[in-house]
Amino acid sequence: MCRLTAVRHALNKALRPAVLGASLVAGLSLAGASQAAETWDMPMAYPASNYHSETGAAFAKEVNEKAGDEINIVTHPNGSLFGGGEIFNAVRRGLAPAGERIISALGNEDPLFEIDAIPFLATSFDDAWNLYQASKPALEKLMDKKGLKLLYTVPWPPQGLYTKKQLTSLDDMKGSKFRAYNPITTKLAELIGAVPTKVEAAEVSQAFATGVADSMITSASTGYDTKAWEFSSYFYDVQAWVPKNMVFVNKKAFEALSPETQKVMMEAAAHAEKAGWDKARELTAWYKDQLQTNGLKVETPPAAITEGFKKVGDELLQDWLKKSGDEGKAVIDAYRAM
Ligand code: PCA
Numbered sequence: 001m002c003r004l005t006a007v008r009h010a011l012n013k014a015l016r017p018a019v020l021g022a023s024l025v026a027g028l029s030l031a032g033a034s035q036a037a038e039t040w041d042m043p044m045a046y047p048a049s050n051y052h053s054e055t056g057a058a059f060a061k062e063v064n065e066k067a068g069d070e071i072n073i074v075t076h077p078n079g080s081l082f083g084g085g086e087i088f089n090a091v092r093r094g095l096a097p098a099g100e101r102i103i104s105a106l107g108n109e110d111p112l113f114e115i116d117a118i119p120f121l122a123t124s125f126d127d128a129w130n131l132y133q134a135s136k137p138a139l140e141k142l143m144d145k146k147g148l149k150l151l152y153t154v155p156w157p158p159q160g161l162y163t164k165k166q167l168t169s170l171d172d173m174k175g176s177k178f179r180a181y182n183p184i185t186t187k188l189a190e191l192i193g194a195v196p197t198k199v200e201a202a203e204v205s206q207a208f209a210t211g212v213a214d215s216m217i218t219s220a221s222t223g224y225d226t227k228a229w230e231f232s233s234y235f236y237d238v239q240a241w242v243p244k245n246m247v248f249v250n251k252k253a254f255e256a257l258s259p260e261t262q263k264v265m266m267e268a269a270a271h272a273e274k275a276g277w278d279k280a281r282e283l284t285a286w287y288k289d290q291l292q293t294n295g296l297k298v299e300t301p302p303a304a305i306t307e308g309f310k311k312v313g314d315e316l317l318q319d320w321l322k323k324s325g326d327e328g329k330a331v332i333d334a335y336r337a338m
Pocket residue numbers: 102156157181200201217218219220221222243
C-alpha cells in the first residue's frame with residue numbers, strides 16, 4: 001500500500017501541469033486535503049510512537065493547517081514507505097518530496113554528515129546543540145549541493161552500550177556481533193575487535209532474535225522502542241555521543257511551492273526543531289527508567305570501558321579530521337571555541 005503512495009506522488013507530480021488538471025490530481029490525493037492540494041509523502045524510519053516521528057507528525061500538521069490549500073504532508077513512520085537506508089536517495093531523486101534520516105548514516109557521502117557521531121566530541125544536549133550550530137552552515141551547504149534543503153534536526157538521547165554479558169573491559173567485546181547504524185559505528189566495532197553488522201532500527205529486534213547481532217550502541221530511546229530487555233541484559237550508559245536525525249526536502253519541490261507556503265514550512269520546521277530538542281532532553285531519564293523497569297541492568301560503565309571507548313574515540317576523531325580536511329577542522333575549532 002505504501003509503495004502506492006510513492007506512485008501516487010509521482011503521478012501527482014506528473015499530472016499537475018497536464019491538461020487533466022486539478023480535478024484528477026485532487027481525486028488521487030488523500031481525503032481531507034482541499035481540492036488542489038498536492039500530497040507530500042514524508043518517509044521516516046522510526047516507530048510512530050517515537051518522539052522523532054511525533055515531531056514529524058506535528059510538523060506536518062502545522063504545515064497542513066496553514067498551507068493546506070497547497071500541500072498536504074503525510075508522514076510514513078517506521079520505514080513503511082522507504083526503508084531508513086533508502087530515504088535520503090528517494091528524496092534526492094524526487095521520489096518523495098521530503099523525508100527524515102539519521103544524519104551520521106550518510107557518513108560515506110561526506111564526513112561532515114557524521115560529525116555528531118564522533119565518540120566523546122559532544123556528549124550532552126548542550127554540547128550537541130553547540131556542535132549543531134557550529135556545523136550547520138557547512139551542513140546546509142552540503143545539502144544544497146545535493147539538491148536538498150535542511151528543514152530541522154532532532155537529537156537522540158546519548159548513546160550507550162547494550163550487551164548480553166556483564167563487561168569488565170572492552171576486551172569482552174571481542175568477537176561480539178555488533179549492530180551498527182552508520183559507518184562510524186562500523187569502524188568503532190572493528191576497532192574494539194567486534195564484528196559489525198549494519199541493521200536499521202526497524203529490524204533490530206529481529207536481528208537480535210535471529211542471532212545476527214548480540215550487542216549494539218544506541219540510545220535508551222531505541223532500546224525502549226526495540227524492547228532491548230528481551231534480547232539484552234545490560235545497558236551501559238556510556239553517553240558516548242548525541243546523534244541527530246534531520247528532516248529535509250527536495251530543493252526543486254520546495255522551490256515549486258508558493259513563497260507563503262515556503263515561509264509556513266520554514267516556520268513549522270523551527271517549531272519542530274525546538275519541540276524535538278526539548279522532547280529529547282525531557283524523555284532521556286524516562287527512557288532509562290523504562291529500560292530498568294523492564295528488567296535491564298542500567299549501569300554506569302566501569303572506568304576501563306569508558307577509557308577504552310575514549311581511546312577508540314580519539315582514533316576515530318583523528319581519522320575523521322584526516323577525511324574531512326580543512327573544512328572539518330574549521331567546524332571542530334568553531335565548536336571548541338563556543
Ligand atoms: N537510535 C537510532 C540512531 C541513534 C539512536 O539512538 C538507531 O539506533 O538506529
